[in-house]
Amino acid sequence: MNWSRKSLDELEAFYWETIAPAMDRDGMDPTRDVPTYAWLTERGWSGIAYALREKHGLTPREFFVEVVGLGDDDADEGYDWGVDDDRTVEAFESYLDMLESRRGLADSTLPTRRTHLARFARIYRDRYGSADLLSRLDDRDAEPDEIDRCLAVLDEFDAELATDGTKLKYLQTVRSFYEYLVDFRRARYNPVENAAKQFRWEQGQPDNRTMTADQVGDVYAVAADLEDRLLVLGLAGWGLRPNELASLRASQLVLTGDDPHIEFEERKNGPGTVALLYGVDAVAARIDALAADDDWNGALFPSSRAASGHIARETVNRRFKRLADEAGVTVDGEVPTAKLCRRFWYTAYQEAVDEMLAQLEGVAADQGSKSAGVVMSNYLSEERRRSFRRQAMRETLAGVFESADEPATVETQMPQ
Structure with a gap:
């Protein structure tokens, strides 16, 4: 099931049509009780948590309480x-x-x-x-x-x-x-x-436009310096929102060890991390270049004119549109905006996971399991599942960004 493409209305309908009957069978009250993440995971519905968090800005509990209407009457x-x-x-x-x-x-x-x-x-x-x-x-x-x-x-x-x-x-x-x-x-x-x-918002006509991998690669290829390339990497390679990228600081980055990531103390859904699946060397090079200035304030995209010390979200959007225009990239006849990078990231992630599951179908058949999803849920630890998903996405991103440069490994590729 492609959770990330479902609207809140569709997710709410899925709750009443599918999740609620299962809760009732397990002795819970589907009109009041909030299902736990563990219970959802046991039944193969853990993907709803990711979709709610990243696509709709809600935790599972917020969705079940504030959208579905579960919880105590008071x-x-x-x-x-x-x-x-x-x-x-x-x-x-x-x-x-x-x-x-x-x-x-x-x-x-x-x-x-x-x-x-x-x-x-x-x-x-x-x-x-x-x-x-x-x-x-x-x-x-x-x-x-x-x-x-x-x-x-x-x-x-x-x-x-x-x-x-x-x-x-x-x-x-x-x-x-x-x-x-x-x-x-x-x-x-x-x-x-x-x-x-x-705004060009049309009821019943969801805006599902996104960029293709080739288009992202084309935009990345016209970026002439490390700052612009890091901007494209941050949007399409890390899936950051424009405001998150604009305000990113070196202190948020953990680049060493087996799990390079970005730490957010205050994100739309609260504290959290974003895995750096690609471009670690690029961001390290950016930090080294900025650190050569004794007056550097720690922002990856500093601005001496802004009171915040970093560029604004609007600047990220404007720079990305300029790069896309230079690359001659259009989506439905229009120059794409930065938000389409985030949609690309989700689409690419889902496709990478789907491809990974397809590769596990043979294992499922050998084990007599109904599907690769069952193998993932029942026979692999959460850490192992996460490793599989990240490796699949890492390979996808390498195909996108390395196609715009000379071939290199995921960990050593660095924009010139």
Whole structure:
């Protein structure tokens, strides 16, 4: 099953159609009990955790509680909005109470709305230093600027959410919230009233565009210096989001040992790591070059003009589009954006894993197992499964990036 291509609606439907009956057979209450990762793994559904985390920005528990609606009936009372602006939180809760009491909105849909609003507020806070969504809504003079601020938050949705359908649902929730504020005279205007006109989001027409391996290789090939090549590697070879790559620091990188990786203390889903399956020597060379400057601040993409000390997400997007344009690469007639690199990474990873499973079919047949997936789940440790998956992806990435350079091994290839 290709988990990464499923929307939240499809994953929720899979829960009720497939997971819930299995829980019932195991003596659990599928309307309240949250299945554990171990239980899901035992039944071959561990892939849902990866898809939720990387494609939808949710942990499995967040999905089961906030989207499916499982957990204690009193769980809503203790919901952690993740922002510290009391007026905004009160407005969110008042809006949701209205939906439940006056419009009769189904209880199962409230957690989804809550997730949408919380994510909007958190991104707003991260960009502007405060989650205060209300103060500027009383000032008509602030309206143009506030519209721009909200559109910038929606730009983050556009870059990070998987499909047009999901993006539209988030926008519909946020727009409805602001409409509520206007209707009840808590705001003089709705800053996202016409936001849909600014994006090419089409309901029922998911944007599944991605780049091919050849196209990524072509973009990489036109990168003239190590900085630009590292930019392409970070986006397409490591699967980083543009903002993560822009702010990457040398202190986050663990380049020695058998498991080179990037450490994130604060990522969209909390702390975590990203494996460096390719390009270790390239990033090491970049660090060596930057370290020659005594004033270097530790950022892999430093900027003396920015208060943050590093380039902005928009700069990453602009540089990537420039490289793609120079390479003559288009996707559906348009120059690709940086977010298509992340989609490429997921597609390539899934294809690499599928190819690896195909190679295990012979083992499955010899063991009398139903499929290679059963062999992976039942006969290999998690560490061994991870090793197989990473090696498959490592070989895929080598084929992409080494095709743009002279042949070299995965570990020794370094952009010139």
